[in-house]
Amino acid sequence: MSLRRFLPFLFIISIFLAAISCNDDWLKSEYDTTILWEGGxxxxxxFGKLGLKDLLEEFDSTGYVSEDSTGLLYGxxxxxxxxxxxxxLQLPDQDFIQFFFRVDTSIPGWVLGNIGDTISFNQEEGFEFKRTGDERIDSVHVKSGTMSIxxxxxxxHEGILTLSSDHIKIGGEEYHEVISISDPSGMYEETINMDIAGSTIILDNSVPDSTSIHLNAEFALINSGADILSSEEVQVINSFRNLEFSAVYGYIGAYDSVIIDRAELEFELLQGNFEGRIKLADPQISIRTDNNMGVPFAVELRDxxxxxxxxxxxxITIDTSANPIKxxxxxxxxxxxxxxDSTFINNTNSDIHLAxxxxxxxxxxxxxxxxxxxxPRNNFILxxxxxxxxxxxxxxLDLRMEDVVLGDTFDFELGSDPDSDFSSDDVKYMMMQIExxxxxxxxxxxxxxxxxxTQNWLRLDSLFGADRDIFESGVIDANGxxxxxxxxxTKVEMTRTQIDNALDANxxxxxxxxxxxxxxxxDVKFYGNYSLDFKLGTxxxxxxxxEPDQGN
Amino acid sequence: MPDKTLFKYTLVLCLTALLAFPEASAQFGNTYYHMFGVPQANQLNPAFQPQCDGYFGLPFVGPIRFEVESNGLQYGDIFQYNSSLKKNISFMHPEGNKQNFMNALEPVNTVRAELASNIISIGWRREQLFFTVDFTERMIESTSFPKDFAEFLVYGNLNQNNFNFSDLSQNLMYFHEFAVGASYNFDDEMQFGIRAKLLLGGASSTTRTSDINLKTSIDEWSVKSNVKVDATIPFLEDLPVDQDGYLDVDSLANTDFNLLFGFPTSIPELLSPSSLSTIGGIKNPGFAIDFGFNYLPIEKLNISASVIDLGFIRWKEYVYNFEQDLDYTFDGLEFKLEDDWSPGDGLLDSLQNDLQVKVTEEKFTTTLSAKVYLGVAYDLTERVRFGGVFRTRIYNYQFYNQFTVSANVMPISMFSMSLSYSYYGNSYMNLGLGLSLRLGPLNVYFISDQAPSSYFWPSEFSSLNFRLGVNIVWGCRALPKAMKDRPLID
Incomplete structure (x- = not known):
């Protein structure tokens, strides 16, 4: 193995070593991951469509804003x-006291005939039906009540007492009651109570200024042979108690009463927190009735x-022709x-325009x-x-408004979140476009x-500066x-100061x-289909x- | 054809291809194409036969490779060293240069990553043939975003009102690759190799269409989009859809899938035949082929070419096709005079109504990103080789090119090294390094096309790859087998 074999290798290695030794700043250095977002x-x-009717209903919490057949709004x-x-009408309790059998002088027993003979006595009598006024009732359909005998x-002596009346109908049948007096000791006494719910009482108005009910009685005395003394009698008392009707027919009488005394109709729509003047063109009062009594009424608006x-x-004075009104x-x-039925009090029949x-x-x-x-006339009441x-x-809403100012406050805390590091300095430019x-x-x-x-409601700034932005009214015709x-x-460019103040506001x-x-x-008219369409862009x-440590 | 003429033609071919697609390129591991002592070089060209008679790659690292690449952005466009702060800062830093970042962006920017690990990698020589068997787990991911998308994120709509977000996409493919290859040596002048790959798809997400446009103004923002995504989501059954076939988002939010990263959480469920079939990708089959040649026209000169990853996967199991067609205009929050006015709810309801996603379950096909290699090498000595490789990757009908020259040395038989320089796109500062060590039967190599240059010129690097291999080798020669050099090599 010769050294020459290593020369290329050594050459390459030396290049690497030289390079490594002079370019290691980036490798050794930390990374700063701070991010600056400079976008927009x-x-x-x-956007929205503020319908006039919706606005008024929101403003008037009672929600009594409506529109007439033409769409004109009114409160x-x-x-x-x-x-x-x-x-x-109320039915008083009635007591019909009938001294049915009484003699002025004593009658010896032998005058009555043989013992065991039956002697009959009949009596028909009309009794006055008590009234509370001048009513003349023809019939009463009893919802509930009691007839006591x-x-x-x-x-x-013993005897059989039969009571009847074609003025009292129970279950469609004439009233008929048989009472047996079975005790000849002279101490007989009995009370019979009858539920007369569903019955009908027919009254007789044939005599002027009188209303009566007719009752019949038949007494069959069975002779015991005893004398009948002048102090002795057979007494029958008919009573009606707790009468309530399901229907009454006839004249129910003259009713005249002040049923509302100095009440007040308050107009929330006109009591908002605003300045300025609103002049109404045609305020009105209406009286509406819904009557299912068979009785005509007149209503008078007073005071x-x-x-x-x-x-x-x-x-406010109302013409006598319009008040009272039937x-x-x-x-x-x-x-x-x-x-x-209904009637209106307006500027044609009163001086309500003063209001x-x-x-x-x-x-x-x-x-x-x-x-x-x-x-008097025939009435009915159920x-x-x-x-x-x-x-x-x-x-x-046919009116004119002048210098009316409405105001309301809302929470606005863009810059006051203590957990946020966002500050007004981060906003370089802000523009709003209102269409x-x-x-x-x-x-x-x-x-x-x-x-x-926090500074005693200090007004830091305003969005539109000294001027306010005006959105001109829609084009109106001759009828308003x-x-x-x-x-x-409208484009509003916010200044640096405005941005600061906006973010400082709460x-x-x-x-x-x-x-x-x-x-x-x-005067202009406000109709239910009016609206203000708006769109806000920014x-x-x-x-x-x-900063890199944020969010940790 | 004279040998020199062939050499010239080859060079011209490489340069023509390189210059033809200067704007579309990307980086891939080229350094070891001509390197000594790397058995798995045949993964780039199946014709290559290693110096040793056989190798066995250790599972998971025989080899393992990772690549990440960007077609436009470089590290320096995102991070820069600030000498006054003595820190690395991003382009979004107060001292950073956002415009430099924006200028560096391509109209469509893609970041692609691939991870591959060989579970099995075996090769052996039998006379003139060299056989290879590989089983590899591969995952390929790519994300693309248009320049307008970055503009919107960085500046909002401060500078422009209309944004084209088309080509915003995300693709993912995970599959198993079983490859069997063979290379035949024709009289030491020519080697031809071919490798067949059975692909078994695991999961995928493919953006088919991404047509998104946003128009902004102070009056309204309108977005029109058409996005189609095909996906294979293993074990996801019964995706909630309404009767019209749209994704039921409310039900989806309340669905308990009982899955962990797409896989059943209980062992019996996981080991059932059905689950194993899904995990193995049996029902999502695909096929790919690699082929190439290596030719020695004159002594010491090698010309080679290969095509790899030419193939497809047919996805058939747990497939979903999502299509979202949106035409939505935002005029602002609608104000209503209601006590319970909740503008956010109204906006969400509106979006939910318009952002409907149609779901179908049609089978679909995805293709691999094929690569073509053209190589030329000159052996200065038996232990020094200079090479040039041109490679183009074909993806979405675009060509991503890279040209690499390398100097390869093997001073001793147990050690070899390669130094490379690559050029791709507008990136010129790419130095690569490969080191291979053989200690007896143990072969270890580490190769990167980018690691050195990313250190030397960090601002210039836009991709990074490395390949680490650990093999057991046998029958290795002391010197590289030089073809037509029969007196020296048996």
């Missing part, structure tokens, strides 16, 4: 009250006043059905109800009959304030209706400055450093 993102963030604030059948005999935010009020009722062919300002807080009112306002009365304050398609009849100005609550949306694209105050079209000088450029 431009893209859409959020409706109502209070309901119900007049039920028992409020209108109390019999006492002090004569020293009507508009109350304002400052505590003052003004009375409402319909079902007739005898409509038993069990209900009749709906048409943004200061309006509520309407005060009382409700008087008069039954049978045109005098046990579940009722008269529902709804008084609504209506605010059609709107305004289909509402309002000029909408927007401003966003960055707030630091939007016929075309107005599009606008809340944002969102303010909307609203005026109806043409500077709030004309371009943000970051210079964000991620």
């Amino acid at each position: 993102i431009e893209g859409p963030v959020i 409706a604030y109502s209070k309901d009250t119900v007049l039920r059948a028992p409020d209108l 109390y019999v006492r005999s002090s004569i020293k 009507l006043e508009a109350h304002f935010q400052d505590g003052t009020g003004t009375p 409402f319909g009722a079902p007739d005898i062919s409509q038993v069990g059905e209900s009749v709906k 048409a300002t943004s200061d309006l807080k509520s309407f005060q009112y009382s409700v008087r109800v008069i039954a049978n306002p045109d005098g 046990e579940n009959s009722k008269l529902s009365i709804s008084v609504e304050g209506l605010i059609p 709107t398609d305004n289909g509402m009849p309002i000029d909408l100005g927007i401003q966003v304030y960055f707030i630091d609550t 209706r939007v016929i075309q949306k107005t599009k606008k694209v 809340k944002i105050l969102f303010k909307a400055f609203i005026e109806t079209s043409e500077g709030g000088t004309r 371009r943000i450029e970051l210079s964000y450093t991620i």
Whole structure:
């Protein structure tokens, strides 16, 4: 083996050794994996369609925003009250005392004939049916109640007492009751209680100012031979207790009562946290009835006043032709059905326009109800009959707004996460693009304030600087209706200071400055299909450093 | 044809091929193509016959090879030594150079890796024939991403609005390779070899189509994509799909597959005939062929050529074809005046509705990445050889070329060494090194086309490979068997 064989090998090795000795910095050095991300993102963030109806329903938590047949929106604030059948008519307990058998002078026993002979006595008598007013009831269908028959005999004879009446029908049959007086000691006494649920009591109104019920009695005395003394008698007392009806027919009487006394209809829609003035073009009050009693009513609105935010009020006068107003009722062919009716108090029959300002807080009112306002007539009432009365304050969104400012605050804590190393310095540039398609009849100005609550709600900065961004109203026609949306694209480049302040803030105050079209000088109508379409995009450029030990 | 003319033609052929595809190239282990003392050189050219009469490779290291390569990026594009910090920093470091990284990117960037380990590697000579039997576990993975993808990650959409993410892909193939080869020596002037390979597929994931486009603006982001992926996922049965054939993501999230890396976790299940068949890849058969020649036109000059890995695998078991066709526009989170407004949920629902993945179970075929080698070597002495190898790898209808020159020495019969220089694509700084030691019947070699240069010029290296082999050899000659040198070699 010669040395020459190794020469190429030695040559190669020497090159390697020389190279290795002079190029080992990278091999020995540590790796610094710090990352600086200096990119940017431009893209859409959020979009939406703010429907006017949805907005109002959100703003008005009571949720009484509706639209009429034309789509015009209105706020409706109502209070309901119900007049039920028992409020209108109650049946008092009845006692019909019948001294059936009594003699003025004693009758010797032999006058009565042979012992064991039967002597009959008949009696038919009408008894006055007690009333609570001037009602003239023809018939009562008894839902529940008790008829009591109390019999006492002090004569020293036995006998058979038969009671009947074609004014009382039980199970469709005339009332008929046979009572055997089997004790000739003169000490007989008995009470019979009958459940008369489902029975019918027919009353006689043939005599003016009188309502009566007719009862028949037949007494068959069986002669014991004893005398009948003047102090002795056979007494029968008929009573009706706890009568409740399933139906009553006839004139139920004159009912006249104030069922709502100085109630208040408060308008939440007009009590938001806003400044400025809203002038309503056509505020209204409606009275709606739903009546399934066979009784006509008149409703009178009384004590009507508009109350304002400052505590003052003004009375509202309604024309006498519109107040009280009569409402319909079902007739005898409509038993069990209900009749709906309504009337409106507006600027045609009242001076309600006096209430048409943004200061309006509520309407005060009382409700008087008069039954049978045109005098006696045939009525009917079922046990579940009722008269529902709804008084609504209506605010059609036909109005003008001037210098109205709405505001709300939201949490905004982009830069206050103690666990985040993200700082405003990492944001090199920020631009927001706001694109709107305004289909509402309002000029909408927007401003966003960055707030630091730890510094006594200090306004650190605003998004749009000293100016607010204005989104002009949609194009409206002569009737105040939007016929075309107005599009606008606004780009807001945030300054270094704005970015710092935005990230230092912990809340944002969102303010909307609203005026109806043409500077709030004309009335415009708000329809349910109005909307404000918006789209927010942003371009943000970051210079964000991620240290290698982060996340450990 | 005169020998010198043939030599010239060969050189011209190599250079023409090299220059024809300068933009598409990649690195592979070429250093040991002409190296002394490496029995498994026949894996690059089945015509090669080793110096020894036989060898037996130790399981798993007989040999084991690992390669990773990038077609565009170099180490220096990602990491650089910063002398002021005295640290290596990435291109994303505040002191790093992002633009340099972006400039270095190709339109489509591919990182490919392959790991292969021979469980069995046996070769023996019988007269003029040399037989080989190999059983190899191979795993090939490649990930591609377009330049726009990196642009989006590094800069967002700061500089451009439209991004073409097409060719974003990931491919993986794991298979067993059973190879039987033979080389015949024609009168020491010519050797011809062929090797047949039975391929048994284990698992795969192949991106067939990747057509993804993203358009961004401050108003909307829209993405249109069509992605098709064929996959073989062993032991994954009953992938939850709805009645329309779309992947049921909710059910998938709740599915307990009871698998660990795709394999059953219980031993009885694992050792069942069905499982063993799956593990062995019996139902995913494939075939490949290697062939080549080695010719000695004139004394001391070798010309050789080979084609290897020309083959395919037919995947038939546990196959799934995923297709996702998306046309999605993001306008922002939709604001709704609802108390329980949850924009994230709405976005997720929307994405889930649009990001539907159609699943079918059609059989599919994948091809291996075939390589073509052209080699020329000149034996200066019996122990010193200079060689040149041109190699092209064919992948996805593209050619990835490499040209390597090497100096090979064997100062003593128990030791040989090779130093190589490779050129591929725009990478010129590639020094390779091969060392082979034979101590009695034990042969150990380590070869890398890149290790030295990656150390000398770390900023330039874009790939790395090594091959480590441990063999038991017998019947070895003191000197390399020089063809047409009959007086010296028996």
